[in-house]
Amino acid sequence: MKSTPLNSLSLPASQEQEAAIRGHxxxxxxxxxxxxxxxxxxxxxxxxxxxxxxxxxxxxILISILGELAAGNAVQVVPVHAELTTQEAANILNVSRPHMVKLLEEGQLPFHKTGCHRRVLFADLMHYKEQRENESLQAMQELTDRSQELGFY
Structure with a gap:
């Protein structure tokens, strides 16, 4: 089975964090x-x-990577055209794999099949994630506006 860049993560050691801070x-x-x-x-x-x-x-991009390492975060570079498994896509969205499959089958995200396995393009996943975050921010703003109108703070 072909491995994708999302298979392994390791957090930076303290010396790496310090070097990343200086390099950044x-x-x-x-x-x-x-x-x-x-x-x-x-x-x-x-x-x-x-x-x-x-x-x-x-x-x-290197400056962004160094900033993340300096903060103690693991970093991976994923090509925009990378194909992700449903589990990898679910991990990025922080949802279960069955929920991810449901999103795909409902047409919320484009996918294709390689044999009997579903694959999602990283670019499509990031577009969906950004759209979902924007909708969430908009809903929170509407709730804030409504609570201010009603005098709740």
Whole structure:
């Protein structure tokens, strides 16, 4: 069975968190969003510096990754076109696998079958999750507005 990038997670060790904090600060200080590419310098084991040119978008993602590691969170990079199992999709939405299957069968999320197994595109899942979060925020705002109208705070 083909493994997806979501199969294993490990939390950063305290030394990794500290390095991530330093790296996050330093990289954020020097990042220029006005350039398409930027050059960074990396030292090898012999302390020889090597200059590497990277897309600014990749460095922006790296800053986000370092921020998450600094906070003690595990991080994984998932390609937008990755196919997820129903269990992986359910884990991301924090719902049960049977509930995830129900969402798919009701047409709430697009999916396709590989043999008899359902697969969900990561991009579709993230779109659904964002839509669900927006609906939740809107409902909470309506409740807040209604309680203020009625004098409840």
């Amino acid at each position: 600060r330093q990289l954020a200080t020097y990042l220029s969003a006005k350039l398409e590419t930027q050059k960074i310098s990396i030292q090898d084991a012999n302390e020889t510096a090597h200059q590497i040119e990277l897309p600014t978008s990749a460095l922006t």
